Amino acid sequence: MPKTLTTETLPESAPEQSAPLNTVPLRRARRERILSFVMPVVMLCAAIGFWEFQVWYHEIPKYLIPAPSVIAQTLVTDGPSLMASAWFTVKLTFFSLLLAIIGGVILGALFALSRPVELSLFPFAVILQVTPVIAIAPLILIYVDSTFAALLICAWIVAFFPILSNTVIGLRSADHNLRDLFTLYNATPWQRLRYLLVPSALPYFMAALKVAGGLSLIGAVVAEFVAGAAGQNTGLASRIIESSFRSEIPRMFAALVLVSLLGIAIFLLTNWASRKVLGHWHESELQRES
Amino acid sequence: MTGQPIIIMDRVSKRFGETVLAVDNMSLTINEGDFVTFLGPSGCGKSTALKVISGLLPVTSGTITITPPTGETEQDLGFVFQDPTLMPWATAYQNVFLPLKLAGIKPDQAGPRVTEALKEVGLSKFADAYPRELSGGMKMRVSIARALVTRPRILLMDEPFAALDEMTRSKLNNDVTQLAKEHNLTVIFVTHSVFESVYLSTRVMIMAARPGRLAAEMSLETPWPRTEDWRTSAAFSAEAHRISEALKRTLDAEDIDH
Ligand SMILES: Nc1ncnc2c1ncn2[C@@H]1O[C@H](COP(=O)(O)OP(=O)(O)O)[C@@H](O)[C@H]1O
Ligand SMILES: [Mg+2]
Numbered sequence: 001m002p003k004t005l006t007t008e009t010l011p012e013s014a015p016e017q018s019a020p021l022n023t024v025p026l027r028r029a030r031r032e033r034i035l036s037f038v039m040p041v042v043m044l045c046a047a048i049g050f051w052e053f054q055v056w057y058h059e060i061p062k063y064l065i066p067a068p069s070v071i072a073q074t075l076v077t078d079g080p081s082l083m084a085s086a087w088f089t090v091k092l093t094f095f096s097l098l099l100a101i102i103g104g105v106i107l108g109a110l111f112a113l114s115r116p117v118e119l120s121l122f123p124f125a126v127i128l129q130v131t132p133v134i135a136i137a138p139l140i141l142i143y144v145d146s147t148f149a150a151l152l153i154c155a156w157i158v159a160f161f162p163i164l165s166n167t168v169i170g171l172r173s174a175d176h177n178l179r180d181l182f183t184l185y186n187a188t189p190w191q192r193l194r195y196l197l198v199p200s201a202l203p204y205f206m207a208a209l210k211v212a213g214g215l216s217l218i219g220a221v222v223a224e225f226v227a228g229a230a231g232q233n234t235g236l237a238s239r240i241i242e243s244s245f246r247s248e249i250p251r252m253f254a255a256l257v258l259v260s261l262l263g264i265a266i267f268l269l270t271n272w273a274s275r276k277v278l279g280h281w282h283e284s285e286l287q288r289e290s
Numbered sequence: 291m292t293g294q295p296i297i298i299m300d301r302v303s304k305r306f307g308e309t310v311l312a313v314d315n316m317s318l319t320i321n322e323g324d325f326v327t328f329l330g331p332s333g334c335g336k337s338t339a340l341k342v343i344s345g346l347l348p349v350t351s352g353t354i355t356i357t358p359p360t361g362e363t364e365q366d367l368g369f370v371f372q373d374p375t376l377m378p379w380a381t382a383y384q385n386v387f388l389p390l391k392l393a394g395i396k397p398d399q400a401g402p403r404v405t406e407a408l409k410e411v412g413l414s415k416f417a418d419a420y421p422r423e424l425s426g427g428m429k430m431r432v433s434i435a436r437a438l439v440t441r442p443r444i445l446l447m448d449e450p451f452a453a454l455d456e457m458t459r460s461k462l463n464n465d466v467t468q469l470a471k472e473h474n475l476t477v478i479f480v481t482h483s484v485f486e487s488v489y490l491s492t493r494v495m496i497m498a499a500r501p502g503r504l505a506a507e508m509s510l511e512t513p514w515p516r517t518e519d520w521r522t523s524a525a526f527s528a529e530a531h532r533i534s535e536a537l538k539r540t541l542d543a544e545d546i547d548h
Contacts (some may be wrong), residue, residue, distance in 0.1 A: 066497075177375040180346050184369055185392040195388070199379045281379045281420050 024283025044289075066250040071257060074250040082239060082251075086258045089220055089235035092148070092264065096155030097216040101209070104160050112197075118168070129161040133219055137226035147227060151235075154223030159216035166208035170201025205284045207273040213270040217263050293322035294359040295357065296444065296476050297343060302352035304335070304342050311501035312338040317353070318495065318504060320478065323442070325470060325514065326510045328480045328488035328495050329537065335502020336480040337372075340446045341476065344369055359443055364393035368437030370447040374429035376421040377435075378517045382408065386435045393440070407435040410469060427458035431465075438469065445470065447479045451486070460521070462488055465513040486536060489521060496533075505540040508533055 048068045054060070055067040062070050075082065093197040107125070111118035137154050174196050182192050224237035236255045243251040278285040297320040302430055304313040312335040320326055323399055328336045341347040344367055345353060359366045376385045386407050390400040411431035419494040421429055430450055437445060447466075467490060470477050481487050487494045492514050498505040510529060512520065 170320070175375065177371045177373060179375065180341075180371075181369070181375060181388075183346060184344060184364055184367070185389045187392045191392055195391070196377075199377065204378075281422065286422070 041203040063247060063249050064134075066253055070250050071253045074254040075257065078251055078254060082236075082254060082258060085234060085236045085239045085255070086262065089217075089237070089259070090262060092151055092155060092220040092235060093217045093223075093266070096220060097159055097213060098153070099156050100159035100163050100212055100216060103156070104163025104208070104212075105167050105205070108164045110173065111164070111168045125161060125164055128157050131147075133144035133158050133222055134226055136222050139203050141227050146209065151220065151223045151227060154226075155216050155219030158219030158222075159212040162211045162215065163205070164206040167201060170204030171197050173204065174200035203278055203284060206277055207284075209272060210267075210270045213266040214263060217259070218265055221259060294371075295319050296322045296324075296355075297478075298355040299343070300353045300355070302339075302342060302354060303350050304338050304347060305350040308354075313342060314501035316504055317352075320476060322359045322476055323474060323492045324493055325467070325479065325491045326493045326495060327491040328478065328497055329484065329487045329533070330482065330497030330501055330502075330505075331541065333502075334497045334499035336482075336497060337448050338502065340369075340448050340478065340480055353496055356409055357446070362528070363442060364395070364440040365389055366440075366442050366444060368440065368445045370430075370433050370437050370444040370445070370450045372452060373427075374421065374433040376429060376432055378421050381418050381420055382413060382424065382432045384437050385421070385432055389436060389440045402441055402443060405441040408432075410438065411435045411465065425458075426454050427462060429526045430454065430462060434466070434469070438473065443474075443476060445475045447477065449480050449482065452482070453505040459486070460518075464518065466490070471515050484530055484534050488526065488533055489516060494533055496537055498544055500544070505543075506536050508536055 052067050052069060053167050055065055060067075066074075105221050107121070111122065133154050134159065137150075140153050141147070141150045144153065178196055178200075179192075182196055187195070200230070220235065221237045224235050225241065228238075228241060239255040240259075243255065275285045295368075297318075299316055299318045302313060302316045303311065305311050314335075316339065329341060330336055338347065342349055343356075346369075356366075375462060376382075377388070380388075383404055387397070387400055387404045390403065391397075405414070405417070408414055411434050413431050415434065416424060416428065421432070424432065433450070451462050454462065463486065466477075469475070479487075479490055481490075488510065492510055494508045494510065495504055496506040496508065497503065512525065514531065
């Protein structure tokens with residue numbers, strides 16, 4: 001019976017026969033995707049479990065190292081105040097990142113278009129970059145009345161430089177033959193910018209955005225540490241300092257968890273944005289099927 | 291077969307800085323419908339000569355006269371670079387559309403012409419493909435379609451097929467000849483392959499280096515466009531031999547260690 005079946009269905013089955021063959025790489029790709037999601041989650045849960053177990057097993061007091069369950073509990077009980085602080089930090093971080101993007105792109109474009117502007121302003125950008133923000137923060141806090149504005153400036157200083165330098169490099173990175181082509185077809189400066197320079201700069205800009213996203217959070221937290229601001233309208237860094245003064249270690253960890261989560265969110269967001277923008281053409285974001 | 295003069299170069303020189311004389315005192319008249327190859331070793335100023343003719347580089351001295359076009363074109367001169375020089379962020383279609391877009395032509399008006407150009411190079415099915423999805427030969431075809439979409443009279447090609455394998459190259463040689471004939475193009479084709487120059491052109495300009503200059507001109511009398519079976523004929527070998535000899539003489543005359 002198997003023999004008759006094969007002979008009978010041979011012509012029809014030819015495409016079908018190749019179909020399962022073709023789905024193998026597809027299935028493998030899906031398994032890969034699931035694994036790349038499952039593995040980190042499993043490992044993270046295992047680490048948290050191990051932590052919980054160690055604290056319980058050695059009976060470590062919670063003012064030394066709180067168990068994850070205690071931290072979670074604190075996150076719930078202190079939720080309202082922590083959430084208000086988290087929101088403050090989120091605002092600070094994203095606002096400074098936004099300003100860094102605006103400032104970095106505008107100044108970067110000026111630098112790329114005009115050599116004299118670059119030569120005269122670049123030293124200032126470098127000074128801002130190489131001076132640790134912790135060292136400048138106290139001065140800024142003295143000179144700027146509004147604490148939020150002062151913190152914003154600090155976070156901005158940290159996040160701004162990578163955007164600036166990558167925008168400059170990116171705008172200059174356009175292929176010289178493509179430049180010639182645009183010249184040949186009498187492109188206006190505006191057309192050249194829009195259709196050649198900006199797309200060429202995008203990979204550089206997106207790479208800078210990934211870095212600057214993380215840096216703006218660091219800047220926001222560091223600045224707040226320096227400011228040592230207390231009171232209602234402050235961010236997660238203030239909660240950490242405050243808890244440290246009061247030896248509320250679980251609360252410290254809870255605030256820390258929120259800072260980390262914010263960092264992870266920024267990381268995921270900038271990576272997602274980069275893939276959205278470059279995914280269809282740039283090497284760095286291409287999904288390779290193998 | 292050839293018509294009125296279309297490009298007249300009169301004692302054209304191009305100097306880079308103090309020391310490099312990339313093109314020295316080049317005089318040449320190219321007629322409508324000519325298929326001219328510039329043949330020479332690398333560094334002899336072939337690319338520079340093309341760029342000067344296209345106006346991408348200013349001459350240091352001498353004049354270049356191109357008779358003005360009679361018909362309507364957005365750009366009378368198409369340029370095909372050694373690399374396909376495509377925008378990697380744009381599809382084949384968008385790449386071919388570029389010259390028309392820069393000329394301010396609306397997408398719906400340009401559409402049929404872009405489609406036609408892609409069809410002429412045999413890439414109708416790949417309009418929506420990104421350059422990374424295309425083979426080397428296909429990318430070059432997109433590049434050619436882009437050069438032709440403005441309906442130029444003159445096509446300048448700078449070693450366009452040097453990086454391609456032999457089979458792809460022969461195929462593209464045939465297609466370029468065909469396109470040149472159909473569109474009545476005047477072509478200047480830079481190559482360092484004797485065989486390519488013999489197969490493609492009606493006139494071969496042999497160039498020598500340091501300083502870059504025209505060393506000899508050879509005409510090829512074999513009817514043009516040539517056919518695939520001519521490529522394997524004894525006559526082809528004889529012509530290739532004749533050109534090779536001439537090239538060898540100029541290289542020897544340069545009296546440097548090649
Ligand atoms: N932009 C440039 N600046 C300085 N020297 C150049 C430039 N372009 C080409 N040259 C020099 O001019 C000579 C001819 O170059 P090129 O025209 O590229 O030769 P080919 O295309 O025949 O290989 C070479 O010596 C090269 O180094
Ligand atoms: Mg060259």
